[in-house]
Amino acid sequence: MREIETLIIGGGIAGLSLAARIAPHTHTLVLEAESAPGYHASGRSVAIAHFGLGERVVRTLTAMSLAQLAAEPVDDHAPSAIRHPALHIARADQTAELDALEDVHRQFDCDFYRVQGEDARKLFPALKTGPDFCHEAIIDHGALKLDADAMLQGHVRDLRTAGGDMLTGARVEDIQRNAGRWIVQSTSGTFRAERIVNAAGAWADEIAALAATSGIGIEPRRRTVISISGPEHVDVSPWPFTKTVGSGYYILPEGTGRLLASAMDEHPSLPCDAAPEEIDIATIAHRIEEATTLPIRRIAHSWAGLRSFARDELPVIGYAAGQPDFFWFAGQGGYGFQTSPALARIAESLMFGREWPDELTRSKIHPAQFAPERFRSRT
Ligand SMILES: Cc1cc2nc3c(=O)[nH]c(=O)nc-3n(C[C@H](O)[C@H](O)[C@H](O)COP(=O)(O)OP(=O)(O)OC[C@H]3O[C@@H](n4cnc5c(N)ncnc54)[C@H](O)[C@@H]3O)c2cc1C
Structure with a gap:
């Protein structure tokens, strides 16, 4: 023993x-x-570090962690994180939520700007803009893509x-x-x-x-992610991690030609080797087609994982x-x-x-x- x-x-x-x-x-x-x-x-995990989730305690823990996550790797090991902007988008009726998120970014001294829908589209060119889509947004340049x-x-x-x-x-x-x-x-x-x-x-x-x-x-809660093609002949790698305030979806680049997307679902589950369900895949595809100009012809792959929460x-x-x-x-x-x-x-x-x-x-x-x-x- x-x-x-x-x-x-x-x-x-x-x-x-x-x-x-x-x-x-x-x-x-x-x-x-x-x-x-x-x-x-x-x-x-899609492994992004940003201020668009959780509440005060979680955001404080995130702020405490960012410098260490972004630290230079020792020897010739791969870096654990690279800077990658996070774009938090809001419809016209979500201004109050975006105001609250702006306060959070200010409180944690983030390198952020508030932009109108059209400027958000310059960063993520497939976004639909207007009162019912991306009306306004916050772009946070301090977010990290973690490895x-x-x-x-x-x-x-x-x-x-x-x-x-x-x-x-x-x-x-x-x-x-x-x-x-x-x-x-x-x-x-x-x-x-x-x-x-x-x-x-x-x-x-x-x-x-x-x-x-x-x-x-x-409580384990299942979340599903799909991988789809970006527009033909477009390098999507600089596109920001883009997330709706409140429920909706997020989408982010995966390499140069693909995008990952999730409807931010949270289905209670038993502990298990989680697998995506057809209905969840269809929900993501529907939300992305509604909110962007990306036609979803084929889902290259999909997966699900369990996020575990105390009450x-x-x-x-x-x-x-x-x-x-x-x-x-x-x-x-x-x-x-x-x-x-x-x-x-x-x-x-x-x-x-x-x-x-x-x-x-x-x-x-x-x-x-x-x-x-x-x-x-x-x-
Ligand atoms: C789709 C998705 C997207 C996410 N995106 C993000 C994100 O952008 N940013 C972020 O910070 N987080 C994100 N998360 C959350 C993050 O992945 C989790 O918070 C984190 O991975 C939890 O880590 P863990 O070690 O607690 O759990 P796990 O990684 O599940 O590790 C627990 C381990 O315990 C092992 N185990 C269980 N029972 C036993 C046993 N009897 N004996 C031995 N070993 C056992 C399991 O095999 C497992 O490997 C995301 C999660 C999902 C699913």
């Missing part, structure tokens, strides 16, 4: 970003059920450099408490750990149940009440990549009793807002 100090269950962006951060001061092992890291939500794979691989590298490890094909099947330690049985062996970290994404409540710990009520849509970070050394790191919703540096820092601070980040204190964001106990009376 291998002895570990900190055993992290789940090799997505949550588990790996935390593992890389804490491995220099605790012997860390990540167990991932699938044959490669990032097989589930983390491998299905999800480079981020995951970079964290695995940092974890191993610090003496830790990740095992793939290691599905956790049983967790017992014995003599003050966790005994964790997986399909790749049995481990004795001082503490376990539940970073199992959509499966987080299932891991809690294995450890006889109260669940949180994490208040904030992450769950901290030790389980009444269960020593069971640490929650779940509920990263639709912002797990863009907030990962801040979330890993928060988790480290709560796990080892380190100082709470100043930026959060200044923004009046406290550990209780992430604590698993906040759901205790309701579970």
Whole structure:
């Protein structure tokens, strides 16, 4: 039986970003059920960092993370992020929502401009403009296109450099408490750990149940993305990530000739290997055809992934009440990549009793807002 100090269950962006951060001061092992890291939500993200989602806490976490996400890569590794503008578009009846989003961009000192529909179309030439389509917009030049794979691989590298490890094909099947330690049985062996970290994404409540710990009520929600052709002979790569304020759609370039689009759907789901449904693909195609001049003749590929939310849509970070050394790191919703540096820092601070980040204190964001106990009376 291998002895570990900190055993992290789940090799997505949550588990790996935390593992890389804490491995220099605790012997860390990540167990991932699938044959490669990032097989589930983390491998299905469109991985953009922007201020157009979440509320105050999520936006503060995003702001805290941007500099680290944009940092130059060390050695000759691929960069984890490149600047790529985000265009937030509004109909004429959505001016109040755009005003609110403008306040957010101002609050976080973003490099942004408010533009009329016609100017937005110069940036994304397939947009329809007018009161019922793109009437006005905000263009944020500080948004980032993240390289999800480079981020995951970079964290695995940092974890191993610090003496830790990740095992793939290691599905956790049983967790017992014995003599003050966790005994964790997986399909790749049995481990004795001082503490376990539940970073199992959509499966987080299932891991809690294995450890006889109260669940949180994490809700996985399925989101579908399609890939379509851009206009013939047009390089779409400089086109911004374009998103409606409120519900609607988003669309962004994929390389030079293709575009990815989503209707920003959120269908409650059981934890599973999510697959797109015909109705969701048709909904995206319909919304894009309505809002743009892009004819959708063929859908090159499509996929779906699960975004996992706690009831208040904030992450769950901290030790389980009444269960020593069971640490929650779940509920990263639709912002797990863009907030990962801040979330890993928060988790480290709560796990080892380190100082709470100043930026959060200044923004009046406290550990209780992430604590698993906040759901205790309701579970
Ligand atoms: C379509 C889509 C678009 C998105 N776009 C963005 C975006 O633009 N920006 C952004 O920041 N975020 C985005 N997200 C959200 C982001 O992808 C998630 O917040 C993030 O990936 C969650 O990471 P995670 O590590 O918690 O979960 P996961 O990546 O699902 O990792 C959990 C891991 O736990 C493993 N596991 C489960 N059970 C066990 C077990 N018993 N034993 C061992 N391992 C186990 C699973 O195999 C899985 O690999 C998007 C998500 C989707 C689906």
